[in-house]
Each structure stands twice: as C-alpha cells, then as structure tokens.
Amino acid sequence: MKSYIMFSFRPVIPVFIGLCLAFSCQKLNPLEGVQLTVNTDIYKSPMMIQFVDGSPQSTKIPEGLTVSISGPGKNLVVDDLGGKDFTVAGNILTLVLDRTAKPTEEKPIVFTISVSGPGYLSTSKTITVVDEERPINYVVPLVALSAPPAGVTAASGTVSLNGGTIEAPVGNGKNEGAELTIAPGTQVRDAAGNTINAANVSTRIVHFGTDQMTSLLSFPGGFTPQNVNRNGTVTEGAFVTAGFVAIDMQAGGKEVKSFSKPIEVKIGISDDFVNPDNNQKLQPGDEIPTWSYENSTGEWKEEGVAKVSKNADGKLIATFTATHLSYWNLDYFYNLGPVCNRYYTQIKVNSNVTSYQSGYQGFLYAGNQVLNGYNFDVTNGAVSYIFNPRRSNMRVKVMDMTKYPAKPVGETALFNPCAVTTVPINLSLPAPPPPITVDINFTAKCSGKDVNIKPSAWLLLYEPTGGWYGGYTYEYMQSGKATVTVKEGKEYFVYAYTAGQYYTGKVTFTKFSSTVQSAGGAGVKGLSGSTSFNAASNRVKLVATYVINDCK
Known part of the structure; x- marks a missing residue:
C-alpha cells in the first residue's frame, strides 16, 4: 500500500464508504457510435475525509453530516467533480485541489473543514497540502453527545439568567469535571449582538480531560494549529493542553453568542498534568493561558489567563471568565524550533511483514502528550509520511488497534523533525496470514x-x-x-x-x-x-x- 495517511484516529470502516472518483463528464463530446475511453488525471491532491465516532467501542456511523470550507486556500478546494457541492455521503467527504493549484512545502495550501451533524459535537479540521500528487486520507473523530469517548463527559440543562450553574461530571475515564456559572441579571445576545428576551438558557457543556488518548484526539483541529491569533498577529505552533470545554446555549429559539456579563468557567486539572514551562506539577496561584476557538475558520484566539486553585475536595481547578461561546482551552502555546519548511518526516519500517496489514496506528507524541494519530503501514521497508508540527523531541509509537486495549508493537527514538528527514522504527509483530x-x-x-x-x-x-x-x-x-x-x-x-x-x-x-x-x-x-x-x-x-x- 502506497497511500499517504494523515490525522487518523481509528479505522472505523462503514458499509457506506469507498471510492471517490475525480472525474467530470461535462466536457466529453464523443462522436455518435464511437466508444471513447478517457483517463481522469485532471485534478490534484486527492483527499478522502472519513468522519468517525470517537469512541473505539462504538460501531455507530455518523450520518446526516454537513460541512463547509473556509481558510486562505478555500478557493482552490473543489469536490471530486470539480465543483463546490461539498456533500458528505454517509460519513465520507471527497475533495481535490483545482488543476491550477501548485502546493509546495514552501507555499502550502491551507484550508479548514467545519463539520456538524445530529447527535454530534460540531468540530473542524485544518488541512495543509504540500504536494500536488500525493493522495491523503484523513480520519476525523466526532464526539457523540449521548456516548462520548473515554475522557469526555457532557451535561445539558436549563440555567436561569438570574443566576445558575451547570456541571459536566467526573467519570468516563477522568477524575475531573467542569462547570459554568451565570451571574444574576445577565442578558444574552445573538450573533448580531442583539439582546434575546429570555429568563433561562438551554445549556450544554462538554468537558475533555487530558489523561485519555480518545479525548485528546477529539481536540478540534489538532494540537499543531496553523491559525493562532496572539494580540492580532496570526502564527502557528503547538499546544499543550491542561483541559478544554465546549459550551453551547440556546434562548428564545436563537443561538446565544455573547453575554452582558462574563460567565465564570471552572475546569478541573488532572493530578498528573505537568506544566511544560517548568516540568513541575501545577500549584495554586499558577496561571494558564486561555484560548477560544472559532469553529467556522479554525482560528484560536488568546483571551487571557485562568487562575489555578483548589476546590473544596482539594482538587486543582482553573477558573476564568468568558464573554462569548465556543471551545475554550487551557493551553500552553509554543513556536518551538526553527521553521525548517519541512511538513513531513519519513518513518521507515523494519519488520517481519512482507505485505500490507491493516489495523495499526502510529501516534505522534511530544513529551507525554499525543499530538496526532496516523494509519500506519507496518510492511518491511515501508515509508510513512508523518505530518509534524515542527517542534523538537518527538517520537512515534505504533499500536495494534485490533486489540482492546490497543497493544504497542514498537516506537521510534526521540527525533527533531527539523534535523532529520527519515527515522527508523523496529516493529515486533505476529506473523501475518498468507x-x-x-x-x-x-x-x-x-x-x-x-x-x-x-x-x-x-x-x-x-x-x-x-x-x-x-x-x-x-x-x-x-x-x-x-x-x-x-x-x-x-x-x-x-x-x-x-x-x-x-x-x-x-x-x-x-x-x-x-x-x-x-x-x-x-x-x-x-x-x-x-x-x-x-x-x-x-x-x-x-x-x-x-x-x-x-x-x-
């Protein structure tokens, strides 16, 4: 197998999935009675995006999904017929770049796919294309609100604008929760800034912990953002998260976007979380930068800081205020390492396998945090192109995902993606079938x-x-x-x-x-x-x- 795979969480393969055809019949004009056979290599950078349920045990296939395309490269993105009808068939979206596109490492084409669907939390994925020929498959995990993946909990309810609280509970693989509180006398506003006449708001809060891989892989856009707004300057780099939440509200039949008074948000912090600035566990009095996420554009915006303290149970929490709704993230952000203009590192395999075997995933780590996951070709001599965030001290661990829990089969040494182009990996695998x-x-x-x-x-x-x-x-x-x-x-x-x-x-x-x-x-x-x-x-x-x- 020679496909190049990016950002995959888990190969949940539905019955309604398959082959995306990059062709158009519109320009064909055969002579009567003469049979023509035409090739269709007219578009570039073919992409197949699979939207999957983020829980490894789920056999549910996301359906009824809608998507939109935004970002600087959106005008070069077309569907597999060369048009702009970005329709998800089942859970599959197929895209290509226009024939005029010329993506390179130095001048990548970047765009964002926003996705929403009934029963799932809206999210988005920013895609970077650097090669006009390499076909790439992306797998994007979605959070099912009725059965979220391990490390994620959700709560819904009605909260009074005269003062009220809603709390995402502990459990489902995490020991931390999150809550938001509305101050008495708060008014809510719609997207146009108009006040909504309401006494209560229908509210949903989803909390993502940091101890479960499934939670981290549901992070919107991934931990290597390329659209980060810091004091009006757009940059890119890498996040190390201490936890994040998604908050949605409805009032008077309208979506709430902002408030007359800030709401208070508290996010529990794992006992095992280590501050990447000093490699020490967090203490009361520490501060963590806060970020909001614009789902439609994939932009992260630095908003302020959250203050760390202990709650009545003696557990660490981070508290901050929010004036609008979105994903809110406790994150340390880094522009690490030189910009080496290399978006991929090659991982070369040494194994006993002589033909392609499915069911293996490569996970990219920075320190102890998983940044992204990739379908991984374990064939001896195979080369996988790993999308890297250009920060030092990384490693790739390969897991056998046919086992539950997943079984590790090998990992690379630490490497700096700006200093090397190819990294070897030795894998210990069972003998494959004939x-x-x-x-x-x-x-x-x-x-x-x-x-x-x-x-x-x-x-x-x-x-x-x-x-x-x-x-x-x-x-x-x-x-x-x-x-x-x-x-x-x-x-x-x-x-x-x-x-x-x-x-x-x-x-x-x-x-x-x-x-x-x-x-x-x-x-x-x-x-x-x-x-x-x-x-x-x-x-x-x-x-x-x-x-x-x-x-x-």
Whole structure:
C-alpha cells in the first residue's frame, strides 16, 4: 500500500464508504457510435475525509453530516467533480485541489473543514497540502453527545439568567469535571449582538480531560494549529493542553453568542498534568493561558489567563471568565524550533511483514502528550509520511488497534523533525496470514453514451471477519488501476463512490476465477466484474465496472 495517511484516529470502516472518483463528464463530446475511453488525471491532491465516532467501542456511523470550507486556500478546494457541492455521503467527504493549484512545502495550501451533524459535537479540521500528487486520507473523530469517548463527559440543562450553574461530571475515564456559572441579571445576545428576551438558557457543556488518548484526539483541529491569533498577529505552533470545554446555549429559539456579563468557567486539572514551562506539577496561584476557538475558520484566539486553585475536595481547578461561546482551552502555546519548511518526516519500517496489514496506528507524541494519530503501514521497508508540527523531541509509537486495549508493537527514538528527514522504527509483530496480490482495473461507464471513464480514485475493500480495525484495505487508483494485497480465500466488499451515489459488490479472492456479486440494500447501485488468476505471476486480476446515469 502506497497511500499517504494523515490525522487518523481509528479505522472505523462503514458499509457506506469507498471510492471517490475525480472525474467530470461535462466536457466529453464523443462522436455518435464511437466508444471513447478517457483517463481522469485532471485534478490534484486527492483527499478522502472519513468522519468517525470517537469512541473505539462504538460501531455507530455518523450520518446526516454537513460541512463547509473556509481558510486562505478555500478557493482552490473543489469536490471530486470539480465543483463546490461539498456533500458528505454517509460519513465520507471527497475533495481535490483545482488543476491550477501548485502546493509546495514552501507555499502550502491551507484550508479548514467545519463539520456538524445530529447527535454530534460540531468540530473542524485544518488541512495543509504540500504536494500536488500525493493522495491523503484523513480520519476525523466526532464526539457523540449521548456516548462520548473515554475522557469526555457532557451535561445539558436549563440555567436561569438570574443566576445558575451547570456541571459536566467526573467519570468516563477522568477524575475531573467542569462547570459554568451565570451571574444574576445577565442578558444574552445573538450573533448580531442583539439582546434575546429570555429568563433561562438551554445549556450544554462538554468537558475533555487530558489523561485519555480518545479525548485528546477529539481536540478540534489538532494540537499543531496553523491559525493562532496572539494580540492580532496570526502564527502557528503547538499546544499543550491542561483541559478544554465546549459550551453551547440556546434562548428564545436563537443561538446565544455573547453575554452582558462574563460567565465564570471552572475546569478541573488532572493530578498528573505537568506544566511544560517548568516540568513541575501545577500549584495554586499558577496561571494558564486561555484560548477560544472559532469553529467556522479554525482560528484560536488568546483571551487571557485562568487562575489555578483548589476546590473544596482539594482538587486543582482553573477558573476564568468568558464573554462569548465556543471551545475554550487551557493551553500552553509554543513556536518551538526553527521553521525548517519541512511538513513531513519519513518513518521507515523494519519488520517481519512482507505485505500490507491493516489495523495499526502510529501516534505522534511530544513529551507525554499525543499530538496526532496516523494509519500506519507496518510492511518491511515501508515509508510513512508523518505530518509534524515542527517542534523538537518527538517520537512515534505504533499500536495494534485490533486489540482492546490497543497493544504497542514498537516506537521510534526521540527525533527533531527539523534535523532529520527519515527515522527508523523496529516493529515486533505476529506473523501475518498468507497474502495474495490483486491487480485492479476499474471502468466507469456513462449510461446511454459510448464513453468509458478510467477513474483516478480511492479504492476500498472491506473484509468483515477482520473487524472494524483490521478488516479494510484501501489504495488510490491512477487511471482506473491499482494493486492491493488481501487475504487469500476471504470475501471482501468493494466500494465505489461518485457524484453522491455509492456502488458496491462482493468478491472472494482465490487462485480461481470468480464473479463480483452486487451487494447492498435497496437503492444501492452495484458493481459488476470478475477475477482471474495468473499462475506464472501468482497474481489475481480484478476487472470491474459500474454505470453512471447522469453523465452529460
């Protein structure tokens, strides 16, 4: 597998996911009765974004999601048909860059995807593109409010504007909570600054602790922000968080954005948290910078400081006031290390595995804090491109995510991403099952037209007995062709996605010929095709097609 993977938390692979096709029929004008076959390498930097439930035990697939694109590079971002219809199909969003885009390490293209959906906390992901050819897959975890991931708790209720408090409880893998208090006589305002006539506010507070990886990986935008506003100056760097909250309010049928009097917010601090400024545990009287987050733009803004004290139970809390609503974050921010204009560090693998195996994740750490997670290719000699925040003293730890709890299988030494380009890693892994290599040839047919399209697209195969962590294989096809390694004798579902439609089929890969069977429920369009085995090369060939009804 040669895909390059970024910011993935967990490979939850749904039944409604697959292949994003970067093509457009609009410019095709075949002669009557003449069949044309066209390649589709017209757009750049193909991206597939998977929105997943942030809890590792959940099999729930986020649906009904809506997205918007903002940021300096937004005008160069298009959907897989070259338009601006940014529609999430199931939990998959496919994007490319316009053919005029020229991203480089020195001049990256940066944009932000904001996402919201029923039952999930709104969040966003800032994406940096530095290569016009490299296909990249992003996995963005979402917090389900009814069943949040470990390290996260939520509370909802009605709070009086004559004075009231709401509290996010301890539990779910953390010993700290959070609360907000509204002072008597407070008035609330909408986004335009107009006062909302109300006596109460419907309020929700979500608290994220710092001791659970699932909580940290739900941090909006990640811990290497590139849109940080400090006293009016926009910069980039790295966060080390002591905890964060998301606060939402409704009053009189309108969304509350600000207050006539600041609200008071208290966030509990883990006993194990260490101040990165002095490598000491926090003490009463210490101060922590506070930051607010604008979800629609991905901007963090420094707002002031929170003061550390102890509550009645003797636990550390940080207290601050807020005049508006958003994510609020207790964070130490650093512009660490020289700006080396290198956004990636290569991790080169030494293992006993000779073919791609799914279900492994690489986690990037700065000190003891996980910054990001990545799908990781454990094949011997493989190189994974790790997006780094350009700060020193980092390491990558690889975990076997098919186990619960996840099992570590190896880690790098500490490295400075500005000082090295490639870092070795030795992995201790169980012997993989016998593989079989499959050469894939895909064709999309335009219904009613003598036109065949050879798509450049993401390809996904899912093997159900492999489980949510270990059952998927994916690759980016170039002009309809790709090579993947799968388990011999196992049945796989093959998925395709194009123009808001998805197509699916199932096939078993063996050393015999077989037929692709259509799969899926009512309204799901099928794939057709067959496999053949070449004994001389010991490889399987899969030839598959599907029909597009709306080519113009």
